[in-house]
Amino acid sequence: MSASQSNTFNPENRSRVKHTKIGVWDLYEDIPPQLEHIPGASQVEKILEVRQNVPYLWRVMKEIVSIENCRLLVLATVLLQLLIGLVPAMLLWYSGQMLGLIQRTVSTCTVDKAFLICIAIGHLAWKVARRIMYLCLFQIRPLLEQRIRQHFDQHLFRARARLDLPTSEDPAVQHQLKNAMPSNGQRVAVSAWNNCLFLLRATTKVASQIGIHVRLLHEQPNGMLLATLIFVMAWIDQAGAFYHVWAATTKNKDYLRMQGYKKLVEDFQYRKELVAGNLAETLTSWFKTSARRLGDNEGHFHELCPIFNPKRSKWELVTMLAEPLGDLPKIVITWFAADHPSSIPVTVASLHLIEQTVADVTYELQQIYLESKGFARELADIRALHDISQIPNKIIDGSEPFPEDTQKVKSGIALEFRNVSFRYPGSGSYALRNVSFKLLAGQLCVIVGSNGSGKSTILKLIVRLYDPEEGAILLDGRDIRTLKLHDLRQAISVLFQDYTLFPLSICDNIGLGDPQHAGDDERIARATELGGTSEVIARLPEGIDTYLTRPVKDLYGDLPAGTHTIFGRRVDYSSLCTAGDMSSVANMGLSGGQMQRIAVARTFMRSVVSEETKVGLLLFDKPSASLDPAAEHDLFSRLRKLRGDKTMLFSSHRFGNLTRHADLILYMNDSVVVESGTHDRLLTGNGEYARLWELQAETFR
Numbered sequence: 001m002s003a004s005q006s007n008t009f010n011p012e013n014r015s016r017v018k019h020t021k022i023g024v025w026d027l028y029e030d031i032p033p034q035l036e037h038i039p040g041a042s043q044v045e046k047i048l049e050v051r052q053n054v055p056y057l058w059r060v061m062k063e064i065v066s067i068e069n070c071r072l073l074v075l076a077t078v079l080l081q082l083l084i085g086l087v088p089a090m091l092l093w094y095s096g097q098m099l100g101l102i103q104r105t106v107s108t109c110t111v112d113k114a115f116l117i118c119i120a121i122g123h124l125a126w127k128v129a130r131r132i133m134y135l136c137l138f139q140i141r142p143l144l145e146q147r148i149r150q151h152f153d154q155h156l157f158r159a160r161a162r163l164d165l166p167t168s169e170d171p172a173v174q175h176q177l178k179n180a181m182p183s184n185g186q187r188v189a190v191s192a193w194n195n196c197l198f199l200l201r202a203t204t205k206v207a208s209q210i211g212i213h214v215r216l217l218h219e220q221p222n223g224m225l226l227a228t229l230i231f232v233m234a235w236i237d238q239a240g241a242f243y244h245v246w247a248a249t250t251k252n253k254d255y256l257r258m259q260g261y262k263k264l265v266e267d268f269q270y271r272k273e274l275v276a277g278n279l280a281e282t283l284t285s286w287f288k289t290s291a292r293r294l295g296d297n298e299g300h301f302h303e304l305c306p307i308f309n310p311k312r313s314k315w316e317l318v319t320m321l322a323e324p325l326g327d328l329p330k331i332v333i334t335w336f337a338a339d340h341p342s343s344i345p346v347t348v349a350s351l352h353l354i355e356q357t358v359a360d361v362t363y364e365l366q367q368i369y370l371e372s373k374g375f376a377r378e379l380a381d382i383r384a385l386h387d388i389s390q391i392p393n394k395i396i397d398g399s400e401p402f403p404e405d406t407q408k409v410k411s412g413i414a415l416e417f418r419n420v421s422f423r424y425p426g427s428g429s430y431a432l433r434n435v436s437f438k439l440l441a442g443q444l445c446v447i448v449g450s451n452g453s454g455k456s457t458i459l460k461l462i463v464r465l466y467d468p469e470e471g472a473i474l475l476d477g478r479d480i481r482t483l484k485l486h487d488l489r490q491a492i493s494v495l496f497q498d499y500t501l502f503p504l505s506i507c508d509n510i511g512l513g514d515p516q517h518a519g520d521d522e523r524i525a526r527a528t529e530l531g532g533t534s535e536v537i538a539r540l541p542e543g544i545d546t547y548l549t550r551p552v553k554d555l556y557g558d559l560p561a562g563t564h565t566i567f568g569r570r571v572d573y574s575s576l577c578t579a580g581d582m583s584s585v586a587n588m589g590l591s592g593g594q595m596q597r598i599a600v601a602r603t604f605m606r607s608v609v610s611e612e613t614k615v616g617l618l619l620f621d622k623p624s625a626s627l628d629p630a631a632e633h634d635l636f637s638r639l640r641k642l643r644g645d646k647t648m649l650f651s652s653h654r655f656g657n658l659t660r661h662a663d664l665i666l667y668m669n670d671s672v673v674v675e676s677g678t679h680d681r682l683l684t685g686n687g688e689y690a691r692l693w694e695l696q697a698e699t700f701r
C-alpha cells in the first residue's frame, strides 16, 4: 500500500470496510516498513520523544515571559485561563447546592428562599464572569501573539544570520535548518504557548470538577458508586478510539485502476500526454468498465498486518459490551432507590448531574489526550527551533582585538601568506597550494592568472570566509585566526566577484557598505558619486529609493465589480502595478555594469568616504569585469587617488591599468603562485606573465 493510498483513504468509511485496530504501544517495539506511513505509527515515536523535548518547551515559555512588554499580558492570560478553567467546577458546586436544597425541600416541605436566591445569583455571577473573562482574553490574545511572533521572528533571523559560510554550506546544517521550518518558527512558538494555556485550563477544569464532585457525592446516597460506574462506562466506550490506530488496504485491481485513471485526468502534469495521445475516450471507457466490474462491492479493503493485533479480540469484546451496559448505572440506582422510594426524584436528578459532569470530564480528558498527540510534534519543532540557534560555527572566533592602533590602520595593513594550502569543504582538489607572499602596509598587489587558478580564493581566505588547511595568514604580523572576527572584518573592505545586490532600496544597498553610517545620506551620496552611479540612479523612477528587486509581491484581489479607482487612481488593469505609488517593480532592467557600479559604491561607502574609517586593507575581486573601458579607467584612477596609504589587493584578468602601478604582481596557475614581482621585473623575466601581457597588448596594436 502506498503512502498516498493510506492518506487518501477516508477514515469515516471505516464502518464500511473490513479493518483492524492495532495497539499503539505494540507498534513501537518494531515498526515494520509497511506501517511507517500509517497515521499514528510514526506518532508513537514522537510521543516517546516528548520527555526529551519538554525542557525546550520550558525554555520557550521562559523566553516568552521575558519578552519586553509581555510580562503583564502573560500574567493576565494565565490568570484568566485558570479562572475560566475553574468556572465549570463552580457551576457544578452551585448545581450540587441546588440538589441539596431540593432534597431538603422534599423531606421538610419548606423552601429556604434566601439560600435559593443566593445560589441563583452565584450561579449567574459566575456565568457572567466567564463571559467577561473571555472578552478580556480575546482582547489580550492577538496582542500577545503578535509580540511572541515578532520575538521569534527575530530569534530565527538571528539564528540564521550568524552562520558562517562553511557552516551554511554544510548539508547537515542545511537539513537542520530546513527541518526547523524557519518560516513557521514563530507559528510554532505561538502554537506551543496556546497549547500550554489549553493544558493549563483543561487540567484546572478537570481537577476542580473532580474535586467538587467528590465533595458533593459524599453527601449523595450511593453517589460515589454511581460516579465510578458512569466514569468506567464512558471510558470503556472510548477505549477502542483511544488506544488504537488502524489501517486498511485494498488489493482490488478495479478499484486501484480507477484511482489511477482519476489521477491521470485530474493532475495537470499528465495533461500534455493525455491530449497529445488522444487518451480521453479510451480512459473514459476503461473507467466505465472497471466501475461496472466493481459494482456494489465496497468490501474491497483488507486488513493490514493482523500480526500487530494481539489485543484485538479482547478490546473488541469490551467495546461490544459497552453499549448494552450503558444503562447499568440507571439499573443500579433503581435497585438502591427501591428501599427509599421518596428519594427517587432527587437521585435521578443526581444521576443526570453526575452523567453530565462525567461526560464533560471525559471529553476534556480526550481533548487533552488528542492535543498532546499534536503537542509531541510541536515539542520536536520547538527543539528544532532551539537547536538552530545553537549550531556551532566552523570558523572559530579569535580573542585578540585588532588593530592595536586604530590611527595606524589608515596607513595600511601589512599582509603575509605563509605556505597556505586550502581545499573547499567537500572538495578533493586544492584551490591553493603552498601559497606564500608578503605585502607591506600601503602597497598595491594585483593577482592575475587563468580561470580557476585560485585568485578569488586568496581574497576569501583573508576575510576568513574559510580557514586554510595548512599554513597561516598574517595581518601586521599576527595570525588572523587569533584576531576577533568582527575587528578583522571591520579592518577590511572587500568587493567579491560574485557580489549580490540585496532586495532593498539602492540607498540601503549602498549604505550597508558601512553599517554604522547606513543612514547617512551625505556619505551615501558621495559613495554613489565615486562609484559612478549617480547618473543611472537619477534616471530611475524613485531615484535612490528604487528597489531593484522588490522583496514583497504586490497582491491584487479581485476588485469588486464597478471599482473605478484604487489608491485614488483610475483602475487600469494593465498598469495596476503602478497604483498607489508602487512604482518599484521587480526588474528595473539595469545592466550588469550598472549593477557593478552600485556594488562598487557600496565598497566605497566603507573604505574611502568616511574620514574616520577603520579600514586599512581593500580587496577587489575583478571589480571591472562588467565595466566598459572608460568606466574601468575611471574606477582605477579614482581608486588609486582615493586609497591614500591603504593596502590594496586586486584580482584581475586585465593587464595594464593596474599591474603597471602594482608593487607586487602574483601570477597564478593551477592553485599555485607561478611568478611574482613588479610589472617591469616580470616582463624582463620573460615568463608566463610577459607572454600574456604581449598577447593583450597585441590586440591593441
Ligand SMILES: Nc1ncnc2c1ncn2[C@@H]1O[C@H](COP(=O)(O)OP(=O)(O)OP(=O)(O)O)[C@@H](O)[C@H]1O
Residues within 6 Å of the ligand: 424, 425, 427, 430, 431, 449, 450, 451, 452, 453, 454, 455, 456, 457, 458, 497, 651
Ligand atoms: N565554493 C566552492 N566550492 C568548491 N570549489 C570551489 C568553490 N569556489 C571555487 N572553487 C574551486 O576552487 C578553485 C579556485 O577557484 P577561484 O574562484 O579562486 O578561481 P579564480 O582564479 O578566481 O577563477 P576566475 O578567474 O575564473 O574567477 C577552482 O578550481 C574552483 O573550481
